[in-house]
Amino acid sequence: MSRRPRRYAGPALLLTMAVAIGGMSLAITATWRGSQDDQARHRTGADLRVADPPENPELGVFGRGGVFAALPGVTAISPAYRSTTRIAGLEATMIALDADKLGGLMRLRGDLSDDGLPAMAARLRAGRPELPMVPLTGDRLELEVTVTADPALYPEIPLTFTLADALGVWREVSAGPLTPGVNRVVLDVGALRGRTGSAGGAGGVGGVGGVGSAGGAVALRGMAFAMPVPGHGGEVRVTVAGLPLPEGTGWAHAIQRPGRLGGERLTAGADGFELLLPRPQEAEGAGDPQPVVLTLAGEGERVPASMADPGDKRAPLPVIVSRDLATAMKAGPGQVTLVELERRVTAVRIAGIVDSLPTGEAGRPAVLLDLPTAQARAQAWATALKPVTEWWASTRDGDTAPALAALREHPQWSATAVDLPGLRTTLRDDPLASGLQGALTLGFVAALAFAALGFLVNAAVAARERSNEFAILRALGVSFRQVFGLLAIEQTFIIGLSMVAGLALAGVVGGLVVPTIVLTGQASAVTPAVLLEIPWPATLAMAGAVTLLLFAIVAALARTLRKQGLGQALRIGEER
Structure with a gap:
């Protein structure tokens, strides 16, 4: 090969590009699917989220929770409050949930916070007063x-x-x-x-x-x-x-x-x-x-702490905030600061910071409260209680179908539901993602076909040009297996170099490009941010399949060479 570098450069380049396109295709497919799963979890917040009127005439104020908790497959449930408020001068989404159930309900991706959800939930719960009744x-x-x-x-x-x-x-x-x-x-x-x-x-x-x-x-x-x-x-x-x-x-x-x-x-x-x-x-x-x-x-x-003045820093309200809101508040984890919350100067303690809060709107700050704590303070301060506007539920093995079927059977409940499996299916049916993935797959097949054809032609021409060399080696006593081994080593070097270069190129380009081309169905940036996923088992399987195909071509050429007799190849001047 050192005597004929140009002859092998073309096939190696084609193979490199084919493997890179194949690796990119697999990475984009896996990343897009992973992002769709992340989006579904982030937008639903839990396995199942049910919204119904706070003054539900059919179920009643104190009947709703029991009915929804008894839905088939529901294993845990928490009432939730959602509204829009101004905090630290910003328009923010406020969500309140039971901190005791937060860890088992909320679907928060691990990298969105420096602290785990259980630790943040425990700090959120720490501000709750005793609630005897x-x-x-x-x-x-x-x-x-x-x-x-x-x-x-x-x-x-x-x-x-x-x-x-x-x-x-x-x-x-x-x-x-x-x-x-x-x-x-x-x-x-x-x-x-x-x-x-x-x-x-x-x-x-x-x-x-x-x-x-x-x-x-x-x-x-x-x-x-x-x-x-x-x-x-x-x-x-x-x-x-x-x-x-x-x-x-x-x-x-x-x-x-x-x-x-x-x-x-x-x-x-x-x-x-x-x-x-x-x-x-x-x-x-x-x-x-x-x-x-x-x-x-x-x-x-x-x-009690719930009756303390809202601005008393000795009894702060624990909150989990989005990162942009924490920046506006100029506060970090564990710090106590005074902010305007629901038109009252309130002392809050930062129980945790997340890049983006599940079910929050993209680009809008968000704050999460412990619902019992917020209700106890509202009652003690003689302000309006927070009406329960929705219910967050976890289901057995994530299967929401039985609960959804029960809700559909009772339209008089006036309840609407968003479920994680359903939203995941909707996102995976996105034509933008399917079209791009299909185009990349076709591109990989076309590139592999050209690479295989180029490899075949190059190997055939090289074998014919070197037929005299192989005949002389055999005449000198070198066995066919040894000749085939020599040919295999040469092709292995070309194939191996192309595979390594192709996979490296796919990894580098994928890291730079893939997260930026994964978009929503409206061609906008997704929330949460995209994480690159390279499915190494599938990628290595693809590389192995391509390698087997190329070695099959080498074996076929070697078989052709074996059929040629030594006499014809050794006639002087025959090839001139």
Whole structure:
């Protein structure tokens, strides 16, 4: 070969290009398929995601979770809240899930965060206060509330209760208004179960265990009195009877929002409590009502973490944020910072940073909260609770077909679902990806055909030109096997060099090009970012198949040479 380098350069180049095209084709196919799987997991967030109206008349507020948890094949489920909010001056997607179930539900690609999802979920869970609750017996709560106040100054006092079911759905229920004198308050949650819904099963309410956790389906978390603030008010005394507390729990209380009320005192009893509100500061006119919030807490816990001021850095709200949002907040993992969250200055602790949060919109910052923590703080701060807008579920072996079939059988539930296998199939049917992969496959077949033809022609011409050389070697006693071995070694060098160069070229070009040509069906960049995948077993199998084909050509030529007699080849001048 050293005497005829140009003769072997052409076939080697053709083989190199054919192997490179074949390797590129396999890499693009594997990368595109892997990206489609990543996109499907990122867009669904879980095996199954079900959305339904928060005020579902068919299933009811407290019936939805039990129905969806009982879908065939569902192994775990969490309520979820989704909205758009401004945080750190940016428009961001807010998602809230139960941190206890996050690790088993969310499909987050490992490279999107420096920390694993279980570690981030544990830090997210660390900010959750204890959530003791009072279970409702028979879905009813009957109280006797006595209001001692001047009827002219305090004609009505609105009262709301905060309830939660076993799966973590929280809801405010109005019961009132209260008037001066004795009020009989009856709270019946049967209507909140819907026509066919059933409440979540027994267990820790809101997904939380611990001191005083209710074991029933629906339980009382707290209550709030919207106290009027007249210009020249008086003392108000509210006595509640018929509300015994679980052992080890008590009432924490606070007056929320700035105003002229203050100095409230609460005295607990065996069957309820007494709340005393001193005369408010005098003013020329009436002020806005101020909520007096009562929250169940551990016994002796005067102000739990959930009732601390939102801007108190000693009780920050743990959050997982996207990387662009963390940059805007100028905060890193574990740091506490003050940001504007839902129009309130809030102290937050960065529990984790991800490049992109599953189910978030591409290019939009996102923040993830622990739903029970967010609900407890909203109740304690007298702000609106977060309605459950969707349900995230994991299914047995990732099979969502039985659950989807059950949802289709009940259109009256008004539920829509996105499932991982279905979205994966939709993405794999993308004509853009299929067309490109088909074109590359045809290109590889064409390049291999040209390379094989060139190799065959070159080997045939070279063998004919060297027939005299081979005849002389055989005449000198060299066996045919030795001649064939010499020919095989030469061709092995050409084939091996071409294979190595082709695979190296495929790897280099693939790393530079493949991630940039994998696009969505709308020819836009994909989320999450593309990871190059080179299927080495398939690539090496392809290279091995090409090698066998070429050696078959060499063997056929050697067989042809063997059939030629020595006499013809040794006649002097015969080839001239």
